[in-house]
Amino acid sequence: MNSNCSSRGKDAAWKECMMKRLLGILFAVLWMAWNAGAQENVPVLSGAAAFVGTNNQGVPFFQPVLSPVLVAPIGDHWVIESRGLIQGVIFRENGKSGPYQGQFAASLDYLQVDYIANPHLTVTAGRFLTPFDMYNERFTALWIRNLQDPPIIYTIGTRTSASSNGGMLRGVVLSRPNFNLNYAAYFSVSQTTENLQAGRAVGGRVGFFVPHQGVELGVSYQRFLQGTNYNASGMYFSWQPPQVPLDVRAEYAHSPGGQGYWLEGAMHFAGSRGSTSWIGRLQGIARVQQFFAGTFQPQNLLPSVDTNRFDLGLNYYLPHDVRINGSYGRKYSSLGNGNIWNVQITYRFLFPAWPGEHK
Amino acid sequence: MKIVRNLAFGVLFLTGTVALFARPQSLSTSAQSHSSSKSGAARTADNREGERKFQENCGRCHTEPQAISPRETKAVMQHMRVRASLSAEDAELIRRFLAP
Numbered sequence: 001m002n003s004n005c006s007s008r009g010k011d012a013a014w015k016e017c018m019m020k021r022l023l024g025i026l027f028a029v030l031w032m033a034w035n036a037g038a039q040e041n042v043p044v045l046s047g048a049a050a051f052v053g054t055n056n057q058g059v060p061f062f063q064p065v066l067s068p069v070l071v072a073p074i075g076d077h078w079v080i081e082s083r084g085l086i087q088g089v090i091f092r093e094n095g096k097s098g099p100y101q102g103q104f105a106a107s108l109d110y111l112q113v114d115y116i117a118n119p120h121l122t123v124t125a126g127r128f129l130t131p132f133d134m135y136n137e138r139f140t141a142l143w144i145r146n147l148q149d150p151p152i153i154y155t156i157g158t159r160t161s162a163s164s165n166g167g168m169l170r171g172v173v174l175s176r177p178n179f180n181l182n183y184a185a186y187f188s189v190s191q192t193t194e195n196l197q198a199g200r201a202v203g204g205r206v207g208f209f210v211p212h213q214g215v216e217l218g219v220s221y222q223r224f225l226q227g228t229n230y231n232a233s234g235m236y237f238s239w240q241p242p243q244v245p246l247d248v249r250a251e252y253a254h255s256p257g258g259q260g261y262w263l264e265g266a267m268h269f270a271g272s273r274g275s276t277s278w279i280g281r282l283q284g285i286a287r288v289q290q291f292f293a294g295t296f297q298p299q300n301l302l303p304s305v306d307t308n309r310f311d312l313g314l315n316y317y318l319p320h321d322v323r324i325n326g327s328y329g330r331k332y333s334s335l336g337n338g339n340i341w342n343v344q345i346t347y348r349f350l351f352p353a354w355p356g357e358h359k
Numbered sequence: 360m361k362i363v364r365n366l367a368f369g370v371l372f373l374t375g376t377v378a379l380f381a382r383p384q385s386l387s388t389s390a391q392s393h394s395s396s397k398s399g400a401a402r403t404a405d406n407r408e409g410e411r412k413f414q415e416n417c418g419r420c421h422t423e424p425q426a427i428s429p430r431e432t433k434a435v436m437q438h439m440r441v442r443a444s445l446s447a448e449d450a451e452l453i454r455r456f457l458a459p
Contacts, residue, residue, distance in 0.1 A: 044434040073437040076447075081438055116437070119446040137442070138420045172444045182444050211415040240419060247419075321425050352430050 043072035043353040047083070048143040050346040057331075057338030061091040067109075067142050070353065082111040083141075107195045109140070109163055119175065124168040124186075127196065131168065131184035131205045132157030132220045133234040133251045143348035146247075146283070147313050147327050149340065151262040152291040155301040156253035157203070157222045157232040164188030165198040182207045190226050200226040207236075214240035220253075228297070230256050245270060257300040260291035266315075285313035285327070307333040311340075321348040409456025412449045429458045 047068040054061055066086045073079050090102040112126035129137045136158050139145045154162075168186035175181075185204035191197055203222030209215070220234040234253035240246065245268035252261040264287040270280030291307045313327030322345065329340040413423065417439060427435065435457075436450045445453070 041433055042430050044431045046435075069438075071434045071438040073434050079434075079437045079441060081441070114441045116440055119444065122441055122444070124441070141421075144421045170441075170444060172446070175446065180444075214415070214419070216419070238419060240414075242414075317422065319425065348424070350424060350427060350431060350435070352428075 041073055041075075043070060044350060045070055045353045046348075046350040048141070048346050048348045050142045050344055052148055052342060052344045054148070054343075055339075055341040057336075057340065059091075059095045061089055063090070064088045065142060072353070077116050079114040079116070080112070081114065083109040085109055105195075107161070118171075120171045120173065122170050124170065125166075127163050127165050127198070128168055128186070130158045130162055130164045130188070130201075130203070130222075131170070131186060132203060132222055132232070133205070133236045133253060134207075134216075134218065134238065134249070135236075135251060136162050139249075143321075143323065143346050146264065146266045146285045146315060146325075147287055147311050147329075148325075148342040148344055149311070149327075149329065151251065151287075152289055152303065152307060152309065153234075153251065153253040153258075153260045153262065156255045156257070156259075157220060157234055159201075159224060159300065160199040160226075161197040163198055164201065165191045165196070178210065178212065180209050180211070182209065199224060203232075212242070214238075214242055255300070255302075256295045257297045257302045258292055258294040260289060262287060262289035281317040283315040283317070285311070285315065287311045287313075303333060303335075305334045307331060313342075321350075322346070323348070403459075405452060406456050406459060409452040409454075412452050413456055416443050416445060416449065417453065424457070427457050432458045 045068060047066070049067075050063075050065045052063040052065065054063070065088070067083060068086075069081070069083045071079065071081045084106065085108075086104070086106045088102055088104045090100055092098045092100055108127060110126070110128045112124050112128045115123045117123065129140070131137055135151060135154060140150070140162070164186055166186060166188040168184060170184035171182065173181045173183055183204065183206050187202045188198050188200060190200040201222055201224045203220065205218055205220040207216055207218035216236075216238045218236045220232075220236070222232040224230050224232065232253065232255040234251060236251045237249070239248040247266045248264070249266075250261060250263040253259065264285065266283055266285045268280055269282045269284065270277060288310045289308070291303055293303060293305050293307075296304050309329055309331045311327050311329035313325055315323055315325040317323050324343075324345050326343045327341070329342075331338050331340065417423075424435075432454045436445075436454045439445055439453075440447070440450050
């Protein structure tokens with residue numbers, strides 16, 4: 001191993017050797033951190049497994065999905081965290097007919113090192129979710145999003161892969177009992193390696209949160225610096241009235257490729273949040289969205305024509321962190337209207353990354 | 360103007376839905392009903408404050424995990440300090456609420 005590492009001329013062997021060394025160092029650091037911090041510092045393996053059945057305008061397909069999250073704290077200030085996505089698509093050969101066939105793909109959503117300096121500043125390096133508006137960072141997790149399909153405007157401000165490779169600063173600028181002002185600012189370099197793609201960009205987000213009213217307002221900006229440079233901007237809003245188990249969320253985003261918004265309301269059919277009655281486990285969701293097409297740009301993944309869509313969904317939260325949900329959506333555009341049905345079962349898991357004594 | 364008109368229609372639609380289904384309830388009552396489902400253990404003032412912090416910060420995005428052990432809470436809270444920009448004090452209150 002040492003002889004290979006000392007010779008950079010043999011590229012493949014040198015890379016393999018360095019990879020082994022990096023992994024060795026990573027495990028040694030994790031082991032030392034765990035021992036130094038005792039039982040409470042144990043890394044956790046979390047995430048979700050889901051099975052999604054979809055019928056999109058008459059075309060059926062199924063998606064088994066696994067999204068593991070690893071979080072390893074090192075002391076009180078350092079965290080290493082990562083989320084991957086292993087996803088399969090099982091579809092009919094000719095769309096609506098023919099035998100079923102499947103494809104699998106894996107990608108890395110984030111693998112980042114965080115240094116929590118203080119409440120005002122956390123420094124992040126590595127691959128992280130691009131902080132544009134709120135959907136990408138907060139609602140892409142399988143076990144969190146209310147509706148399976150992301151909003152139409154999701155790709156605005158999150159090109160190329162919704163993840164960025166670079167550095168980020170985030171934190172709370174000002175915190176008072178009645179409000180706080182939070183921010184995130186980042187840069188990303190271009191990366192074309194399969195499953196690790198990222199665009200060259202800079203940007204940021206600023207949010208204003210009023211905790212007692214459960215209201216948050218924010219704005220986002222991104223300058224995409226790869227190929228044709230352009231600006232993307234956005235606004236977001238969320239409201240959770242303390243007296244009612246209702247979540248209202250909305251986003252607006254604009255780019256040369258188009259602009260649009262989505263507005264979603266989700267409500268538990270019970271008088272309080274966290275109710276464990278059968279009716280309290282039921283949650284109704286409604287989302288409306290409109291997209292107005294701009295200048296067509298290849299690879300921006302936005303519709304080429306104006307598109308409207310509404311979705312109605314129902315979530316049922318079973319015991320043991322299992323959730324069943326179904327939704328119906330209808331899309332309207334000049335390319336054709338259509339119905340989209342989704343049914344999903346999700347299991348959210350969380351356990352220590354290695355066994356130990358339960359306190 | 361079209362986008363503004365449609366957005367206004369959406370807001371009215373949601374407001375109507377809230378008015379139809381909302382059953383106002385104070386936060387303290389909410390906390391009581393929730394605590395009664397939690398193995399009957401008495402809640403301290405810290406727990407109630409922790410629950411309030413959970414609802415204000417974490418509850419904006421997701422529901423409370425149904426099972427979490429003290430061994431896991433450190434990592435979970437470090438993760439959420441980064442995601443939600445939680446202060447160390449708020450993180451500690453939420454940690455005690457999740458795994459007292």
